[in-house]
Amino acid sequence: MTPEQLERARGTIEPRWDGDRAARVHEGLPERARRRRRQRLAVGAGAGVLVAGLVIGAALQLRPAVELQDLGAAVWSETREQDFRVITFDAGRLRVVARQPVKVRHRDVELVVSRGVTLVELIDGQLWVVVEEGEARLRGPAGDTDLTPGQPFAVPARPSAPLKAEAPGPDPRPIEPAPVDSAPDASVAVDTPRIKPPRLRAPRPAPVTPEPAWKRLASEGDFTRAWDAMQAAPPPRDEAAELLLAADVARLSHHPEAAVAPLERVLSAHRGDARAALAAFTLGRVLLDDLGRPREALRAFETARTLAPSAPLAEDALARQVEAASRAQDPSARPLAEQFLQQFPESPRARSVRHFGGVR
Amino acid sequence: MASARPRLVTTPAPGDALFTRFSPHVARLAYRLVGRDGDVDDLVQDVFLAAHESMPVGLPDDDTRRWLSTVAVRLAWRKLRRRRIATFFGFGDDGPDERLVAASASPETSALVAQLYRRLETIPLAERVAWTLRHVENEPLDEVARLCGCSLATAKRRIAAAQARLTEGA
Numbered sequence: 001m002t003p004e005q006l007e008r009a010r011g012t013i014e015p016r017w018d019g020d021r022a023a024r025v026h027e028g029l030p031e032r033a034r035r036r037r038r039q040r041l042a043v044g045a046g047a048g049v050l051v052a053g054l055v056i057g058a059a060l061q062l063r064p065a066v067e068l069q070d071l072g073a074a075v076w077s078e079t080r081e082q083d084f085r086v087i088t089f090d091a092g093r094l095r096v097v098a099r100q101p102v103k104v105r106h107r108d109v110e111l112v113v114s115r116g117v118t119l120v121e122l123i124d125g126q127l128w129v130v131v132e133e134g135e136a137r138l139r140g141p142a143g144d145t146d147l148t149p150g151q152p153f154a155v156p157a158r159p160s161a162p163l164k165a166e167a168p169g170p171d172p173r174p175i176e177p178a179p180v181d182s183a184p185d186a187s188v189a190v191d192t193p194r195i196k197p198p199r200l201r202a203p204r205p206a207p208v209t210p211e212p213a214w215k216r217l218a219s220e221g222d223f224t225r226a227w228d229a230m231q232a233a234p235p236p237r238d239e240a241a242e243l244l245l246a247a248d249v250a251r252l253s254h255h256p257e258a259a260v261a262p263l264e265r266v267l268s269a270h271r272g273d274a275r276a277a278l279a280a281f282t283l284g285r286v287l288l289d290d291l292g293r294p295r296e297a298l299r300a301f302e303t304a305r306t307l308a309p310s311a312p313l314a315e316d317a318l319a320r321q322v323e324a325a326s327r328a329q330d331p332s333a334r335p336l337a338e339q340f341l342q343q344f345p346e347s348p349r350a351r352s353v354r355h356f357g358g359v360r
Numbered sequence: 361m362a363s364a365r366p367r368l369v370t371t372p373a374p375g376d377a378l379f380t381r382f383s384p385h386v387a388r389l390a391y392r393l394v395g396r397d398g399d400v401d402d403l404v405q406d407v408f409l410a411a412h413e414s415m416p417v418g419l420p421d422d423d424t425r426r427w428l429s430t431v432a433v434r435l436a437w438r439k440l441r442r443r444r445i446a447t448f449f450g451f452g453d454d455g456p457d458e459r460l461v462a463a464s465a466s467p468e469t470s471a472l473v474a475q476l477y478r479r480l481e482t483i484p485l486a487e488r489v490a491w492t493l494r495h496v497e498n499e500p501l502d503e504v505a506r507l508c509g510c511s512l513a514t515a516k517r518r519i520a521a522a523q524a525r526l527t528e529g530a
Contacts, residue, residue, distance in 0.1 A: 001472050001475070001476050001526070005469075005472055006476075006495060006496075008469065009461065009465070009469045009472055009473050009476075010495075010496055010498060012461035012462045012464070012465035012469055012473070013391070013392050013460055013461055013462075013473055013496060014388055014391070014461070014462045015387050015388060015390075015391035015397055015400050016397060017383070017384055017387040017388070017391075017400070021401075022379070022380070022383050022384070022387075024401075025383070025401050025404055025405060026379050026383070028401070028405060029405055029408060029409060032402075032405045032406070032409060033409055033412075036409065219484060248528065251528075252524075252528075282528070311471075
């Protein structure tokens with residue numbers, strides 16, 4: 001989206017907010033206020049229970065514990081110090097942040113978190129565990145299982161059933177990491193064991209593949225480090241999103257030659273993907289601007305226009321196609337330029353198209 | 361004759377004047393930040409409940425607007441973060457609204473904006489919020505920094521980083 005396009009579009013990005021809706025939202029304020037007060041009371045009660053428990057525990061020299069009735073679970077510290085935090089979300093999820101080993105017990109299964117951040121979630125009666133950072137081990141009647149970071153494990157309902165991991169599934173969108181040292185979000189309750197979560201609307205979560213470090217670094221904008229990390233990682237999976245991301249890492253860390261293969265793969269194996277046109281356009285730019293291969297860029301821009309003839313990028317793709325044809329000394333430069341000027345007479349690219357196309 | 365809906369006096373709500381005057385602004389800001397109409401009502405309510413609880417009394421209009429904007433940005437940021445976590449575990453929704461623009465906007469504009477918000481879904485939240493405040497909400501840089509709770513230099517860096525991601529392939 002060009003700055004001019006954004007300038008025109010800005011004023012149109014509006015919600016449907018009229019008098020009726022405003023009145024309805026305003027009328028709902030008291031009920032929302034009551035709901036929030038009830039949640040705060042629950043937080044306060046839970047904190048009070050926790051404080052009482054800690055006081056009693058300290059008096060009896062027991063290890064601190066947090067009992068999570070809604071999850072049917074409890075958390076113990078392995079040491080006398082309460083060197084962990086349990087953060088409950090509002091949808092049956094809790095996050096255990098531990099500097100020393102802690103145990104989470106659910107029925108007859110015990111989760112030992114050595115250190116780091118673990119997410120425990122109850123979905124329709126099924127307990128799921130995902131290690132976000134650090135190490136954790138599930139200890140059950142069927143034996144011990146070391147948990148792979150990022151991979152969800154289903155804790156069985158029957159104690160005698162073996163623990164199992166889910167097979168890798170579609171790549172999730174990157175999420176911001178949860179640093180161990182971060183203060184708790186004001187929206188979640190810290191150390192509040194008795195909050196009844198609202199009914200979950202979704203079924204069991206989709207299996208998640210472990211996220212390589214290069215993807216996380218790329219999502220944070222650190223492409224140089226992402227490139228370094230990518231060299232030590234397995235090749236990107238054969239999925240459009242991951243291939244495009246790998247291409248971005250290569251380009252934006254100044255390794256354009258390494259962007260060609262993943263982009264070409266998107267076009268050969270994922271041509272039906274909605275982002276294929278973008279891949280073709282990006283390939284064209286890399287070939288023309290970074291690698292000085294205008295004839296190949298010409299084909300890539302043509303592909304972008306073929307895949308998405310009505311998309312906003314079609315205008316830019318045609319303009320760049322004219323430039324690529326000109327640089328390749330291909331005779332199609334002029335007719336393409338004339339086509340562009342006929343289709344987009346008011347385009348800000350008209351001047352450069354005239355130049356490259358040799359059209360006055 | 362239909363009777364008016366009784367107002368529950370035991371739970372005070374923000375005054376009508378404040379809500380009437382500023383809810384359109386808060387709704388628009390929330391909408392532009394989160395990209396989903398379904399999230400706007402809750403965010404607006406939360407902002408005005410916060411105003412009722414803790415906004416100083418007697419602020420001039422400009423300061424009132426800035427105060428409400430600050431809270432709206434914070435709550436929208438929280439909403440966006442929760443959404444990303446939910447998506448990570450397969451609870452994600454279908455993405456931003458397909459039509460984010462007013463009915464009078466052209467189909468091309470609608471498509472461009474929809475594409476923009478799909479791209480915004482993929483960039484880091486801090487960059488997304490800063491960029492949206494700057495380029496969609498058209499806030500000056502120092503105001504963007506204030507709303508994001510960061511330095512001016514950091515705000516500029518985030519906006520530039522977001523811009524770089526968004527213009528790649530545009």
